[in-house]
Amino acid sequence: MSKQIDRRKLIKLGAATGLAIGTGRVGFAEDKKKPFRMAVVGTGNRGRYLLSLALRDKNVEVPALCDIREPNLKQAQDIVAEARGKQPEGYLKGPKDYLRMLNRDDLDAIIIGTGMQLHAPVAIAAMKAGKHVLSEVSGAITVDECWGLVRTVQETGKIYMLSENCSYWPEVMMVQNMVDRGVFGELTYAECGYVHDCRFLMFTPDGNLTWRGEMGRDWPGNNYPTHSLGPVADWFGVNRGDRLVSLVTSATGGNPALMDYIDKHLPKDCPARKIKFKANDSSTTLIKTANGGLIDLRFDIHSPRPTAGPYYALQGVKASYDSTLGEMVWIEGRTKGHKWEPIANYKKEFEHPLWTKLIDKARGTGHGGGDFFVIHQFIEAVEKGVSPIDVYDSATWSSIMELSARSLAEGSSVVEIPDFTEGKWKIRKRRTV
Numbered sequence: 002m003s004k005q006i007d008r009r010k011l012i013k014l015g016a017a018t019g020l021a022i023g024t025g026r027v028g029f030a031e032d033k034k035k036p037f038r039m040a041v042v043g044t045g046n047r048g049r050y051l052l053s054l055a056l057r058d059k060n061v062e063v064p065a066l067c068d069i070r071e072p073n074l075k076q077a078q079d080i081v082a083e084a085r086g087k088q089p090e091g092y093l094k095g096p097k098d099y100l101r102m103l104n105r106d107d108l109d110a111i112i113i114g115t116g117m118q119l120h121a122p123v124a125i126a127a128m129k130a131g132k133h134v135l136s137e138v139s140g141a142i143t144v145d146e147c148w149g150l151v152r153t154v155q156e157t158g159k160i161y162m163l164s165e166n167c168s169y170w171p172e173v174m175m176v177q178n179m180v181d182r183g184v185f186g187e188l189t190y191a192e193c194g195y196v197h198d199c200r201f202l203m204f205t206p207d208g209n210l211t212w213r214g215e216m217g218r219d220w221p222g223n224n225y226p227t228h229s230l231g232p233v234a235d236w237f238g239v240n241r242g243d244r245l246v247s248l249v250t251s252a253t254g255g256n257p258a259l260m261d262y263i264d265k266h267l268p269k270d271c272p273a274r275k276i277k278f279k280a281n282d283s284s285t286t287l288i289k290t291a292n293g294g295l296i297d298l299r300f301d302i303h304s305p306r307p308t309a310g311p312y313y314a315l316q317g318v319k320a321s322y323d324s325t326l327g328e329m330v331w332i333e334g335r336t337k338g339h340k341w342e343p344i345a346n347y348k349k350e351f352e353h354p355l356w357t358k359l360i361d362k363a364r365g366t367g368h369g370g371g372d373f374f375v376i377h378q379f380i381e382a383v384e385k386g387v388s389p390i391d392v393y394d395s396a397t398w399s400s401i402m403e404l405s406a407r408s409l410a411e412g413s414s415v416v417e418i419p420d421f422t423e424g425k426w427k428i429r430k431r432r433t434v
Protein backbone atom coordinates (compact mmCIF):
# COMPACT_ATOMS: atom_id res chain seq x y z
CA MET A 2 0.00 0.00 0.00
CA SER A 3 1.44 3.36 -0.99
CA LYS A 4 2.19 6.10 1.48
CA GLN A 5 -0.31 8.34 -0.32
CA ILE A 6 -3.12 5.86 0.18
CA ASP A 7 -2.13 5.44 3.79
CA ARG A 8 -2.32 9.17 4.31
CA ARG A 9 -5.65 9.49 2.53
CA LYS A 10 -7.12 6.81 4.73
CA LEU A 11 -5.73 8.54 7.77
CA ILE A 12 -7.14 11.90 6.74
CA LYS A 13 -10.54 10.43 5.92
CA LEU A 14 -10.88 8.82 9.31
CA GLY A 15 -9.32 11.64 11.24
CA ALA A 16 -11.09 14.49 9.47
CA ALA A 17 -14.47 12.88 9.83
CA THR A 18 -14.23 11.89 13.42
CA GLY A 19 -11.36 13.84 14.91
CA LEU A 20 -10.16 10.54 16.31
CA ALA A 21 -6.65 9.15 16.30
CA ILE A 22 -5.50 6.16 14.36
CA GLY A 23 -3.26 4.02 16.56
CA THR A 24 -2.77 5.87 19.78
CA GLY A 25 0.33 4.29 21.29
CA ARG A 26 0.82 6.23 24.50
CA VAL A 27 3.89 8.44 24.40
CA GLY A 28 4.39 11.19 26.96
CA PHE A 29 6.06 14.31 25.61
CA ALA A 30 7.17 16.02 28.78
CA GLU A 31 9.43 13.53 30.48
CA ASP A 32 10.30 15.79 33.42
CA LYS A 33 7.85 17.03 35.95
CA LYS A 34 7.79 20.81 35.63
CA LYS A 35 5.32 23.50 36.63
CA PRO A 36 1.80 22.16 36.05
CA PHE A 37 0.05 23.33 32.89
CA ARG A 38 -3.59 23.65 33.88
CA MET A 39 -6.08 23.49 31.05
CA ALA A 40 -9.79 23.04 30.39
CA VAL A 41 -11.78 22.19 27.28
CA VAL A 42 -14.91 23.98 26.08
CA GLY A 43 -16.70 21.61 23.72
CA THR A 44 -15.87 18.00 24.52
CA GLY A 45 -17.13 16.46 21.27
CA ASN A 46 -15.00 14.32 18.98
CA ARG A 47 -12.29 16.86 18.45
CA GLY A 48 -12.24 18.31 21.96
CA ARG A 49 -11.90 14.84 23.51
CA TYR A 50 -9.15 13.81 21.14
CA LEU A 51 -7.07 16.94 21.76
CA LEU A 52 -7.70 16.44 25.48
CA SER A 53 -6.38 12.88 25.36
CA LEU A 54 -3.27 14.04 23.49
CA ALA A 55 -2.66 16.85 25.97
CA LEU A 56 -2.83 14.37 28.84
CA ARG A 57 0.19 12.58 27.39
CA ASP A 58 2.19 15.47 28.77
CA LYS A 59 2.84 14.62 32.40
CA ASN A 60 2.62 18.26 33.43
CA VAL A 61 -0.89 18.79 32.10
CA GLU A 62 -3.63 19.01 34.70
CA VAL A 63 -7.30 19.32 33.79
CA PRO A 64 -9.36 20.75 36.67
CA ALA A 65 -12.50 21.48 34.62
CA LEU A 66 -14.40 20.70 31.42
CA CYS A 67 -17.45 22.24 29.75
CA ASP A 68 -20.08 21.02 27.29
CA ILE A 69 -23.80 21.36 26.82
CA ARG A 70 -24.27 17.62 26.25
CA GLU A 71 -23.90 15.36 29.24
CA PRO A 72 -22.70 12.21 27.41
CA ASN A 73 -19.86 14.12 25.73
CA LEU A 74 -18.86 15.79 28.98
CA LYS A 75 -18.97 12.48 30.86
CA GLN A 76 -16.75 10.76 28.27
CA ALA A 77 -14.21 13.57 28.58
CA GLN A 78 -14.34 13.45 32.39
CA ASP A 79 -13.66 9.71 32.21
CA ILE A 80 -10.63 10.28 29.95
CA VAL A 81 -9.16 12.64 32.56
CA ALA A 82 -10.10 10.41 35.49
CA GLU A 83 -8.37 7.45 33.85
CA ALA A 84 -5.22 9.43 33.09
CA ARG A 85 -4.97 11.37 36.36
CA GLY A 86 -7.08 9.43 38.85
CA LYS A 87 -9.31 12.42 39.55
CA GLN A 88 -12.57 13.57 37.94
CA PRO A 89 -12.51 17.19 36.69
CA GLU A 90 -15.41 19.46 37.58
CA GLY A 91 -18.06 19.55 34.82
CA TYR A 92 -19.79 22.69 33.57
CA LEU A 93 -23.07 21.70 31.94
CA LYS A 94 -25.56 24.44 32.75
CA GLY A 95 -26.32 25.64 29.23
CA PRO A 96 -24.63 27.43 26.31
CA LYS A 97 -23.03 30.20 28.41
CA ASP A 98 -21.79 28.04 31.24
CA TYR A 99 -18.25 28.29 29.87
CA LEU A 100 -18.26 31.85 31.27
CA ARG A 101 -18.70 30.44 34.79
CA MET A 102 -15.80 28.04 34.17
CA LEU A 103 -13.60 30.87 32.89
CA ASN A 104 -13.93 32.56 36.31
CA ARG A 105 -11.79 29.84 37.87
CA ASP A 106 -8.34 30.95 38.94
CA ASP A 107 -6.76 27.51 38.56
CA LEU A 108 -6.70 27.49 34.75
CA ASP A 109 -3.82 28.59 32.49
CA ALA A 110 -5.34 27.70 29.14
CA ILE A 111 -8.48 26.68 27.28
CA ILE A 112 -8.85 24.36 24.32
CA ILE A 113 -11.89 25.27 22.21
CA GLY A 114 -13.56 22.28 20.53
CA THR A 115 -17.08 23.57 19.98
CA GLY A 116 -18.63 24.04 16.55
CA MET A 117 -17.11 26.90 14.57
CA GLN A 118 -19.80 29.45 15.38
CA LEU A 119 -18.57 29.67 18.99
CA HIS A 120 -14.81 29.75 18.47
CA ALA A 121 -14.30 33.50 18.48
CA PRO A 122 -16.78 34.38 21.27
CA VAL A 123 -15.29 31.70 23.57
CA ALA A 124 -11.69 32.64 22.67
CA ILE A 125 -12.30 36.32 23.36
CA ALA A 126 -14.01 35.61 26.68
CA ALA A 127 -11.23 33.20 27.68
CA MET A 128 -8.40 35.66 26.93
CA LYS A 129 -10.26 38.43 28.75
CA ALA A 130 -10.49 36.06 31.73
CA GLY A 131 -6.68 35.68 31.61
CA LYS A 132 -6.47 32.31 29.85
CA HIS A 133 -4.34 31.30 26.86
CA VAL A 134 -6.29 29.78 23.96
CA LEU A 135 -5.85 26.91 21.54
CA SER A 136 -8.79 27.23 19.13
CA GLU A 137 -10.01 24.63 16.72
CA VAL A 138 -10.41 25.71 13.09
CA SER A 139 -11.62 28.02 11.74
CA GLY A 140 -10.80 30.75 14.24
CA ALA A 141 -13.85 32.86 13.46
CA ILE A 142 -16.85 33.17 11.18
CA THR A 143 -16.96 36.89 10.38
CA VAL A 144 -14.41 39.60 9.68
CA ASP A 145 -15.63 41.48 12.76
CA GLU A 146 -14.89 38.43 14.88
CA CYS A 147 -11.42 38.21 13.32
CA TRP A 148 -10.72 41.80 14.36
CA GLY A 149 -12.15 40.99 17.80
CA LEU A 150 -9.60 38.20 18.21
CA VAL A 151 -6.75 40.45 17.06
CA ARG A 152 -7.70 43.28 19.42
CA THR A 153 -8.18 40.91 22.36
CA VAL A 154 -4.71 39.39 21.92
CA GLN A 155 -3.24 42.89 21.66
CA GLU A 156 -5.06 44.01 24.81
CA THR A 157 -4.52 40.93 26.97
CA GLY A 158 -1.10 39.70 25.76
CA LYS A 159 -2.38 36.13 26.00
CA ILE A 160 -1.13 33.36 23.73
CA TYR A 161 -3.64 32.50 21.02
CA MET A 162 -2.92 29.62 18.67
CA LEU A 163 -5.04 28.20 15.87
CA SER A 164 -5.07 24.42 16.01
CA GLU A 165 -4.23 24.03 12.31
CA ASN A 166 -2.89 20.50 12.25
CA CYS A 167 -2.39 20.44 8.45
CA SER A 168 0.44 22.94 8.89
CA TYR A 169 2.32 20.12 10.64
CA TRP A 170 1.95 17.36 8.08
CA PRO A 171 5.35 15.88 7.24
CA GLU A 172 5.22 16.78 3.52
CA VAL A 173 3.81 20.25 4.24
CA MET A 174 6.68 20.91 6.63
CA MET A 175 9.21 19.44 4.23
CA VAL A 176 8.00 21.77 1.46
CA GLN A 177 8.24 24.64 3.95
CA ASN A 178 11.84 23.69 4.65
CA MET A 179 12.60 23.50 0.92
CA VAL A 180 10.98 26.90 0.32
CA ASP A 181 12.92 28.45 3.21
CA ARG A 182 16.15 27.03 1.83
CA GLY A 183 15.54 28.42 -1.65
CA VAL A 184 14.78 25.16 -3.50
CA PHE A 185 11.62 26.60 -5.10
CA GLY A 186 13.05 30.04 -5.81
CA GLU A 187 10.41 32.74 -6.02
CA LEU A 188 6.91 31.34 -5.49
CA THR A 189 4.37 32.17 -8.17
CA TYR A 190 1.30 29.94 -7.81
CA ALA A 191 -0.38 27.46 -5.49
CA GLU A 192 -3.43 25.30 -5.74
CA CYS A 193 -5.11 23.92 -2.66
CA GLY A 194 -8.49 22.77 -1.52
CA TYR A 195 -10.64 21.02 1.04
CA VAL A 196 -12.65 18.47 -0.92
CA HIS A 197 -14.25 15.97 1.41
CA ASP A 198 -17.79 14.63 1.31
CA CYS A 199 -18.96 15.70 4.78
CA ARG A 200 -22.72 15.58 4.16
CA PHE A 201 -23.14 12.80 6.71
CA LEU A 202 -21.74 15.14 9.37
CA MET A 203 -24.27 17.89 8.63
CA PHE A 204 -27.35 16.13 10.01
CA THR A 205 -28.51 14.14 12.99
CA PRO A 206 -30.21 10.82 12.10
CA ASP A 207 -33.66 12.39 12.60
CA GLY A 208 -32.87 15.12 10.05
CA ASN A 209 -31.98 18.04 12.31
CA LEU A 210 -28.92 20.16 11.65
CA THR A 211 -25.58 19.73 13.40
CA TRP A 212 -23.34 22.81 13.67
CA ARG A 213 -21.93 21.83 10.25
CA GLY A 214 -25.47 21.76 8.82
CA GLU A 215 -26.10 25.22 10.29
CA MET A 216 -22.96 26.47 8.54
CA GLY A 217 -24.37 25.14 5.25
CA ARG A 218 -27.71 26.77 5.97
CA ASP A 219 -26.12 30.17 6.64
CA TRP A 220 -22.99 30.53 4.47
CA PRO A 221 -22.60 30.27 0.67
CA GLY A 222 -18.80 30.60 0.24
CA ASN A 223 -15.72 28.79 1.53
CA ASN A 224 -16.82 27.66 5.00
CA TYR A 225 -13.65 25.78 5.94
CA PRO A 226 -10.62 27.60 4.51
CA THR A 227 -7.80 27.04 6.99
CA HIS A 228 -6.81 23.39 6.35
CA SER A 229 -6.08 24.18 2.72
CA LEU A 230 -4.98 27.81 2.86
CA GLY A 231 -2.91 27.59 6.07
CA PRO A 232 0.07 25.61 4.75
CA VAL A 233 0.10 27.53 1.46
CA ALA A 234 -0.01 30.87 3.27
CA ASP A 235 3.01 29.79 5.29
CA TRP A 236 4.92 28.78 2.16
CA PHE A 237 4.28 32.24 0.72
CA GLY A 238 5.25 33.87 4.03
CA VAL A 239 1.82 35.46 4.46
CA ASN A 240 1.90 37.97 7.33
CA ARG A 241 5.69 37.58 7.29
CA GLY A 242 6.98 39.35 4.18
CA ASP A 243 3.89 38.83 2.03
CA ARG A 244 0.17 39.22 2.58
CA LEU A 245 -3.19 38.26 1.08
CA VAL A 246 -4.50 41.27 -0.78
CA SER A 247 -7.75 40.40 -2.57
CA LEU A 248 -9.98 37.54 -3.65
CA VAL A 249 -12.61 36.56 -6.18
CA THR A 250 -14.98 33.63 -5.55
CA SER A 251 -17.11 31.71 -7.99
CA ALA A 252 -19.38 28.79 -7.15
CA THR A 253 -21.51 26.10 -8.75
CA GLY A 254 -25.14 27.06 -9.04
CA GLY A 255 -26.76 25.88 -5.82
CA ASN A 256 -26.41 22.54 -4.14
CA PRO A 257 -27.87 19.56 -6.07
CA ALA A 258 -25.41 17.13 -4.42
CA LEU A 259 -26.57 18.23 -0.97
CA MET A 260 -30.22 17.91 -1.99
CA ASP A 261 -29.54 14.45 -3.41
CA TYR A 262 -28.11 13.35 -0.07
CA ILE A 263 -31.04 14.75 1.89
CA ASP A 264 -33.47 13.07 -0.48
CA LYS A 265 -31.79 9.66 -0.19
CA HIS A 266 -30.75 9.57 3.46
CA LEU A 267 -32.98 11.69 5.68
CA PRO A 268 -36.47 10.86 6.99
CA LYS A 269 -39.51 12.19 5.13
CA ASP A 270 -40.86 15.43 6.66
CA CYS A 271 -37.71 16.02 8.73
CA PRO A 272 -36.64 19.63 9.49
CA ALA A 273 -33.71 19.54 7.02
CA ARG A 274 -36.09 19.05 4.08
CA LYS A 275 -37.77 22.39 4.80
CA ILE A 276 -34.56 24.43 4.89
CA LYS A 277 -33.14 26.49 2.03
CA PHE A 278 -29.38 25.99 2.31
CA LYS A 279 -27.15 28.85 1.17
CA ALA A 280 -24.08 26.61 0.74
CA ASN A 281 -23.10 25.83 -2.84
CA ASP A 282 -21.78 22.38 -3.69
CA SER A 283 -18.42 23.61 -4.90
CA SER A 284 -16.60 26.93 -4.93
CA THR A 285 -13.23 28.26 -6.00
CA THR A 286 -11.58 31.36 -4.60
CA LEU A 287 -8.67 33.02 -6.35
CA ILE A 288 -6.44 34.98 -3.99
CA LYS A 289 -3.73 37.49 -4.96
CA THR A 290 -0.78 38.13 -2.68
CA ALA A 291 1.10 41.42 -2.32
CA ASN A 292 4.26 39.94 -3.88
CA GLY A 293 2.38 38.78 -6.99
CA GLY A 294 1.50 35.22 -5.97
CA LEU A 295 -1.77 33.59 -7.00
CA ILE A 296 -3.57 31.00 -4.85
CA ASP A 297 -6.43 28.85 -6.14
CA LEU A 298 -8.46 27.70 -3.13
CA ARG A 299 -11.22 25.15 -3.67
CA PHE A 300 -13.94 24.11 -1.23
CA ASP A 301 -16.40 21.25 -1.59
CA ILE A 302 -17.92 19.19 1.22
CA HIS A 303 -20.99 18.02 -0.71
CA SER A 304 -19.85 16.19 -3.83
CA PRO A 305 -19.67 12.40 -3.59
CA ARG A 306 -16.18 11.04 -4.20
CA PRO A 307 -13.93 8.47 -2.58
CA THR A 308 -10.95 10.64 -1.64
CA ALA A 309 -11.04 13.08 1.21
CA GLY A 310 -9.30 16.02 2.74
CA PRO A 311 -6.96 18.82 1.81
CA TYR A 312 -4.61 18.80 -1.17
CA TYR A 313 -1.80 21.11 -2.19
CA ALA A 314 0.31 22.08 -5.18
CA LEU A 315 3.05 24.70 -5.28
CA GLN A 316 4.86 26.34 -8.20
CA GLY A 317 8.09 28.26 -7.87
CA VAL A 318 10.46 29.45 -10.59
CA LYS A 319 12.83 26.55 -9.81
CA ALA A 320 10.63 23.71 -8.57
CA SER A 321 7.12 22.32 -8.42
CA TYR A 322 5.27 20.15 -5.85
CA ASP A 323 1.94 18.33 -6.18
CA SER A 324 0.35 16.24 -3.44
CA THR A 325 -2.45 15.00 -5.72
CA LEU A 326 0.02 13.08 -7.89
CA GLY A 327 1.13 11.12 -4.83
CA GLU A 328 3.46 13.60 -3.08
CA MET A 329 5.60 14.41 -6.11
CA VAL A 330 8.19 17.07 -6.74
CA TRP A 331 10.28 18.30 -9.66
CA ILE A 332 13.41 20.37 -9.00
CA GLU A 333 15.29 22.09 -11.77
CA GLY A 334 18.86 20.87 -11.98
CA ARG A 335 18.26 18.06 -9.50
CA THR A 336 15.40 15.86 -10.70
CA LYS A 337 16.62 13.61 -13.50
CA GLY A 338 14.66 14.13 -16.73
CA HIS A 339 11.43 16.02 -17.17
CA LYS A 340 9.23 13.91 -14.93
CA TRP A 341 7.98 13.93 -11.37
CA GLU A 342 9.78 12.13 -8.56
CA PRO A 343 8.62 11.33 -5.01
CA ILE A 344 9.34 14.10 -2.54
CA ALA A 345 10.41 11.29 -0.21
CA ASN A 346 13.63 11.11 -2.28
CA TYR A 347 14.65 14.33 -0.51
CA LYS A 348 13.64 13.33 2.99
CA LYS A 349 17.17 12.98 4.31
CA GLU A 350 18.12 16.43 3.12
CA PHE A 351 14.89 18.35 3.66
CA GLU A 352 12.77 16.66 6.30
CA HIS A 353 11.78 19.48 8.61
CA PRO A 354 14.00 19.56 11.73
CA LEU A 355 10.95 19.69 13.99
CA TRP A 356 9.67 16.47 12.44
CA THR A 357 13.06 14.81 12.70
CA LYS A 358 13.22 15.77 16.37
CA LEU A 359 9.70 14.70 17.35
CA ILE A 360 8.84 11.98 14.86
CA ASP A 361 8.65 9.19 17.45
CA LYS A 362 6.19 11.09 19.56
CA ALA A 363 4.05 12.33 16.64
CA ARG A 364 3.82 9.01 14.86
CA GLY A 365 0.41 7.35 15.18
CA THR A 366 -1.46 10.48 16.20
CA GLY A 367 -4.29 11.79 14.03
CA HIS A 368 -3.98 13.75 10.77
CA GLY A 369 -0.54 12.43 9.84
CA GLY A 370 0.96 13.40 13.21
CA GLY A 371 -0.30 16.98 12.94
CA ASP A 372 -2.55 16.56 15.97
CA PHE A 373 0.40 15.82 18.22
CA PHE A 374 2.20 18.89 16.96
CA VAL A 375 -0.58 21.38 17.63
CA ILE A 376 -0.76 20.33 21.27
CA HIS A 377 3.01 20.15 21.65
CA GLN A 378 3.54 23.52 19.96
CA PHE A 379 0.77 25.16 21.98
CA ILE A 380 2.26 24.11 25.31
CA GLU A 381 5.67 25.26 24.12
CA ALA A 382 4.17 28.54 22.86
CA VAL A 383 2.82 29.31 26.32
CA GLU A 384 6.23 28.51 27.84
CA LYS A 385 8.10 30.65 25.30
CA GLY A 386 5.51 33.43 24.95
CA VAL A 387 5.30 33.19 21.14
CA SER A 388 2.55 31.49 19.15
CA PRO A 389 3.55 29.69 15.93
CA ILE A 390 0.10 30.00 14.33
CA ASP A 391 -0.91 33.28 15.88
CA VAL A 392 -3.95 35.51 15.86
CA TYR A 393 -2.88 37.30 12.65
CA ASP A 394 -2.67 33.97 10.80
CA SER A 395 -5.97 32.82 12.26
CA ALA A 396 -7.74 36.07 11.37
CA THR A 397 -6.30 36.20 7.83
CA TRP A 398 -7.09 32.59 6.97
CA SER A 399 -10.50 32.55 8.69
CA SER A 400 -11.66 35.84 7.13
CA ILE A 401 -11.93 34.05 3.77
CA MET A 402 -15.24 32.60 4.98
CA GLU A 403 -17.11 35.91 5.05
CA LEU A 404 -15.10 37.53 2.25
CA SER A 405 -15.79 34.68 -0.19
CA ALA A 406 -19.51 34.94 0.64
CA ARG A 407 -19.33 38.68 0.01
CA SER A 408 -17.68 38.14 -3.38
CA LEU A 409 -20.41 35.66 -4.38
CA ALA A 410 -23.17 38.02 -3.23
CA GLU A 411 -21.69 40.72 -5.50
CA GLY A 412 -21.53 38.50 -8.61
CA SER A 413 -17.93 37.35 -8.05
CA SER A 414 -16.61 40.82 -7.33
CA VAL A 415 -13.02 41.48 -6.27
CA VAL A 416 -13.00 41.80 -2.48
CA GLU A 417 -10.13 43.27 -0.49
CA ILE A 418 -8.67 41.15 2.30
CA PRO A 419 -7.95 43.18 5.45
CA ASP A 420 -4.36 43.47 6.63
CA PHE A 421 -4.84 42.24 10.19
CA THR A 422 -1.17 42.97 10.96
CA GLU A 423 -1.75 46.66 10.07
CA GLY A 424 1.50 46.90 8.12
CA LYS A 425 3.63 44.66 10.33
CA TRP A 426 3.64 41.91 7.67
CA LYS A 427 6.53 43.80 6.12
CA ILE A 428 8.78 43.36 9.14
CA ARG A 429 7.48 40.21 10.84
CA LYS A 430 10.05 37.40 10.64
CA ARG A 431 9.25 34.27 8.63
CA ARG A 432 8.47 31.35 10.82
CA THR A 433 9.61 27.90 9.98
CA VAL A 434 7.17 25.90 12.13
Ligand SMILES: NC(=O)c1ccc[n+]([C@@H]2O[C@H](COP(=O)([O-])OP(=O)(O)OC[C@H]3O[C@@H](n4cnc5c(N)ncnc54)[C@H](O)[C@@H]3O)[C@@H](O)[C@H]2O)c1
Binds near residue numbers: 044046165166
Ligand atom coordinates in the same frame (compact mmCIF):
# COMPACT_ATOMS: atom_id res chain seq x y z
N1 LIG B 1 -8.41 20.16 12.97
C1 LIG B 1 -9.10 19.14 12.45
O1 LIG B 1 -8.58 18.30 11.75
C2 LIG B 1 -10.56 19.06 12.74
C3 LIG B 1 -11.28 17.87 12.48
C4 LIG B 1 -12.64 17.84 12.81
C5 LIG B 1 -13.23 18.97 13.39
N2 LIG B 1 -12.49 20.10 13.61
C6 LIG B 1 -13.07 21.29 14.25
O2 LIG B 1 -13.32 20.97 15.61
C7 LIG B 1 -14.50 21.59 16.06
C8 LIG B 1 -15.41 20.54 16.69
O3 LIG B 1 -15.74 19.56 15.74
P1 LIG B 1 -16.31 18.15 16.19
O4 LIG B 1 -16.33 17.28 15.01
O5 LIG B 1 -15.59 17.69 17.42
O6 LIG B 1 -17.80 18.56 16.59
P2 LIG B 1 -18.72 17.90 17.70
O7 LIG B 1 -20.10 18.27 17.34
O8 LIG B 1 -18.39 16.44 17.86
O9 LIG B 1 -18.27 18.63 19.05
C9 LIG B 1 -18.68 19.93 19.38
C10 LIG B 1 -18.98 19.91 20.86
O10 LIG B 1 -19.25 21.25 21.30
C11 LIG B 1 -20.31 21.18 22.24
N3 LIG B 1 -20.95 22.48 22.40
C12 LIG B 1 -21.82 23.10 21.58
N4 LIG B 1 -22.18 24.29 22.10
C13 LIG B 1 -21.52 24.42 23.27
C14 LIG B 1 -21.48 25.43 24.29
N5 LIG B 1 -22.20 26.55 24.19
N6 LIG B 1 -20.67 25.25 25.36
C15 LIG B 1 -19.94 24.10 25.47
N7 LIG B 1 -19.95 23.12 24.57
C16 LIG B 1 -20.72 23.27 23.47
C17 LIG B 1 -21.22 20.11 21.66
O11 LIG B 1 -22.16 19.64 22.59
C18 LIG B 1 -20.22 19.07 21.22
O12 LIG B 1 -19.90 18.18 22.27
C19 LIG B 1 -15.10 22.27 14.85
O13 LIG B 1 -14.90 23.62 14.90
C20 LIG B 1 -14.38 21.69 13.65
O14 LIG B 1 -14.21 22.64 12.64
C21 LIG B 1 -11.18 20.15 13.31
